[in-house]
Amino acid sequence: MATGGSGKVMKECMLTGFGGYHKLKVVDAPKPGSPGDGQVLIKVVASGINFAELHARQGMYKSKDGKVTPPCVLGMEASGTVEEVGKGVETLQVGDRVFCINMFELWKEYVVIPANRAFVMPDEMSFEEAASIPVNYLTAYLMLFDFGNLRKNKSVLCHMAAGGVGFAVTQLCKTVENVTVFGTSSEHKHKAIQANGVDHPIDYRTKDYVEEVRKISPNGVDIVLDPLCGADTKKGYDLLKPMGKLIIFGAANGMTGEHKSFTNLASMWWSLPTFKPLSMMTSNKSVAGFHLGYLSGDDESEAMITDAAADLVRMYKEGLIKPHVDSVWPFEKAGDAMKYIADRKNVGKVVLSWEKKDDTEEKKEGGGEKKDEGNEKPGVL
Template identity: 25%
Template sequence: MSLPDTMEAVDYHQAGGPTPLFMVTCPRPEPGADEVLIRVAAAGVNRPDVLQRKGLYPPPEGASPRLGLEVAGEVVAVGAQVQRWQPGDRVCALVNGGGYAQYAVAPASQCLPIPDSLTEEDAAALPEATFTVWHNLWQRARLQPGETLLVHGGASGIGTTAIQMAKALDVRVIVTAGGPEKCRACEALGADAAIDYQAQDYVAEVKRLTEGEGAHVILDMVGDDYIQRNISCAAKEGRIVNIAFLKGSLAKVDFLPVMLKRLTLTGSTLRAQSDEVKASIARELEQRIWPLIALGRIKPLVNHRFPLAQVADAHQLMESNQLIGKIVLTL
């Protein structure tokens, strides 16, 4: 297969709003020994992309400086050490950068097959959310069947994915979301209860819904005053996981309840993890979650699709906080 030497991709002026995003013609990447080259059919848009564009989330050493952390499409070339994947395979992949482009390279170990029931556009919404949710809720927080999970930002891409994954694995799910429409969307995905944080005190509601026990695991991307409030509504031996700090990472916290309840406070970012850690996540996802996706029990919620050239509009929508589910860019 003859491949072009150049491609169209998105570039950006750092520390700017959505308008500095623009299209460029640039050299097509070559896969390394343990990488595959993917002709991108669709790329997911995630909040870390917005933060990177603003200069707040620099790519780790060795990663592509371009935006885009997840893609789906067709493998068109493989490195010398790649055994599993072949040209023509349909895959979705967690990439270390460079997803907003016609071609992207991905470590072979971070690729997953696209289930036959999904289009490439839907599959592009899977990697970032499923990797993040699995690593934080099951690998780090040791979430168990029968436990109660509290998810903040239930209508986000992470939230809608966490609801479905947890319910499919027999977990009770409570979410917070902003407004009745988002709450209804979360309940439609299977959440056992949705708390409108704009109108209700979620600490009091979680205690009421759990008959005073509290949530066993809490997934938080808000931070600030949520840090103390999460401690207040956590169950004994509870685990609180922070994956972002949309309101801020600094807070004055009373740690006495942490000691008395024997709580675990943890957190992580995904992009900075080693290839070995990401490979382990991919293996567990393929074993535990991909069969559920194939059966239709877990479905990516893609509510907005933009052509690649309209990437600025996609980022503007992400920053509006009016989104339910995921955004993908199509090529």
């Protein structure tokens, strides 16, 4: 473990309680001391925001170690520079630019984490891009290539195709020969997701995506990635071809707006289908669940994450993938940035930065840096 405090002060973005966006506050805290054996001290530049943080703020997130309880610091991914390495660390050195992943605690100016959770960035990668890699791209990679066994000539339905995971999924699908991607999003984001590689964009607000998929592919698709849960899980299962795979990795249908909705949660829960082994056997379909936050702790899982991160770095260097950063916000505006995501205004990844000045009012009002693609009203995606 890290040694005691250094006596110096840093900033951290703390969740002071469950509830509204105002519960996130930037406060002073002791800077960590020197890293212990197998650890590194990182000066954080940028961090990504994910639905995990939105759920945690509402009191809806349970980590591997138990429910997230305020006061606490969120943040599952970050990028920055290695300031000090602990004994036994051979993969990193002082000055390395890295991206990292951890079970929260990364919305700080300085963090001490295990060295195997940090990965050297390519020289040409920005800190904002790097902060967009860990959660979204590792999730997409492990779902598609490990669970999904994606191969050439297959088809994938990706919900929330304009989000961080959606952009990652689409780009990774396009690294495999002749993979067809169906992507749902609101219509004003179709141009962006098509430019990213979606073959068939579907406006989920005005059309039945099941009907739209079957118009093009009457037999359905090979892989459905479901971040929605609830009734959409049954629809996804029914859309699978024989030998198809449904992979559930989120519950966006259970979350709305600023505060937790028990009505939404109950509705989602009761609309979930029951999968019976015998009926699944005769339909030749499979169902899987994926949660990156629970895939850690043992050597085999850590090795899987390390290998995937290395492959993602290779793909970036070869120009096969590139994170799409929607907007960058100062940590003081973390609550506003969360609202921006909850209102479905983002196209790609929303990032927080300790170096960003507080000039985000125009983003909040105008839909971010992509004003022609923003301003989407709240809804379920």
